[in-house]
Amino acid sequence: xxxxxxxxxxxxxxxxxxxxxxxxxxxxxxxxxxxxxxxxxxxxxxxxxxxxxxxxxxxxxxxxxxxxxxxxxxxxxxxxxxxxxxxxxxxxxxxxxxxxxxxxxxxxxxxxxxxxxxxxxxxxxxxxxxxxxxxxxxxxxxxxxxxxxxxxxxxxxxxxxxxxxxxxxxxxxxxxxxxxxxxxxxxxxxxxxxxxxxxxxxxxxxxxxxxxxxxxxxxxxxxxxxxxxxxxxxxxxxxxxxxxxxxxxxxxxxxxxxxxxxxxxxxxxxxxxxxxxx
Numbered sequence: 001x002x003x004x005x006x007x008x009x010x011x012x013x014x015x016x017x018x019x020x021x022x023x024x025x026x027x028x029x030x031x032x033x034x035x036x037x038x039x040x041x042x043x044x045x046x047x048x049x050x051x052x053x054x055x056x057x058x059x060x061x062x063x064x065x066x067x068x069x070x071x072x073x074x075x076x077x078x079x080x081x082x083x084x085x086x087x088x089x090x091x092x093x094x095x096x097x098x099x100x101x102x103x104x105x106x107x108x109x110x111x112x113x114x115x116x117x118x119x120x121x122x123x124x125x126x127x128x129x130x131x132x133x134x135x136x137x138x139x140x141x142x143x144x145x146x147x148x149x150x151x152x153x154x155x156x157x158x159x160x161x162x163x164x165x166x167x168x169x170x171x172x173x174x175x176x177x178x179x180x181x182x183x184x185x186x187x188x189x190x191x192x193x194x195x196x197x198x199x200x201x202x203x204x205x206x207x208x209x210x211x212x213x214x215x216x217x218x219x220x221x222x223x224x225x226x227x228x229x230x231x232x233x234x235x236x237x238x239x240x241x242x243x244x245x246x247x248x249x250x251x252x253x254x255x256x257x258x259x260x261x262x263x264x265x266x267x268x269x270x271x272x273x274x275x276x277x278x
Contacts, residue, residue, distance in 0.1 A: 064118065064196040065110030066167075068125075068189040069203065071277045075101040076183050090134050090180065097131075097180045103139060103277050104187050106162065107172025109200075114167040114193055123191035123199070127158035131181030136160050139174040142275060148173045170274035 078088055078099040088095040104125060108114050127133060133155040141148050151161030160175070179185050189199030 063110040064112045064114050064193050065108065065200060066114060066123070066189070066193050066196055067107055067109040067200045067202050068187075069105045069201065069273060070186050071103040071105070073102070073277070074183045077101055077178065088134070088180075090132070095134070095180050098182050099134065099178065100181055100183050100185055101176070101178045102185075104175045104177060105172060105273055105275050105277065106175070106189070106199075107142070107170055107274055108167040109170070109202075110196070111169050112195070113169075114164075114196075116163065116165070118194040119163075120192045120194055121190075123162045123189070123193075125160045125162065125175065125187045126190050127177075127179055127181065128186050128188050129181065130158045131179050131185055132156050133158055133160060133177060133179050135176075135178040137176050139176045139278060140275070141173040142171045146171050146173075150175070172275055174275050174277060 076098060078095070080096060080098050088099050136150060136152055136155065138148065138150060145165070146167060147165035149163050151163065154161070158179070177187065189201065192198060
């Protein structure tokens with residue numbers, strides 16, 4: 001009897017291709033990508049909190065900060081070499097040079113009072129270049145109790161000494177100078193105070209066109225820096241999931257942040273003067 005041939009074994013079905021599991025998504029970033037407004041609000045709140053922390057921490061620090069500023073507005077009383085019926089005599093001698101008038105402000109910008117015992121070396125206002133002082137007087141002081149006094153015994157050497165009973169925060173004086181010198185003559189502060197070192201010469205905030213231009217320049221710098229960072233970071237890494245619409249919103253928020261940073265930088269560089277020039 002013939003043997004029945006064995007049926008061929010069917011080939012095994014091929015294994016299905018392995019499907020790689022999707023990498024886990026960062027749900028936090030995904031949520032912020034869908035709700036960018038909350039992200040911007042959180043960013044602004046964080047920046048404001050940081051600025052407030054730095055500001056209140058700064059004002060809580062007690063220090064002595066004797067500051068000096070020279071009014072950029074000058075008055076040329078007599079111009080040498082020009083015919084004039086006005087002649088200046090100083091101690092019986094005719095003054096042949098320019099005669100210029102200007103004002104100088106000095107005050108304690110710190111939050112710790114400055115008393116005579118805190119003066120390590122005498123406080124002197126010295127003309128630069130060194131030109132004689134024809135007249136000097138106190139224009140006005142912050143408070144009579146400060147008892148600010150000028151020492152005019154060395155005017156020929158271009159020096160004026162200052163002393164006081166007490167200078168608390170923003171206490172000071174405006175001093176009027178008339179010097180035998182050019183219109184670019186100025187004054188520098190000499191001397192030192194305990195815990196302060198040298199007298200700090202500052203540019204005051206006066207609200208002029210130049211100040212406004214520098215303010216806008218500071219804001220523009222902050223916008224460029226913050227906006228550039230915001231434009232580059234979302235284009236790489238995990239932030240690439242953001243749509244262009246979200247990226248532009250982040251860029252807009254960064255511009256706002258940059259404006260705030262520019263404003264803060266401007267007021268850190270320029271110091272408001274508590275006393276006003278005439």
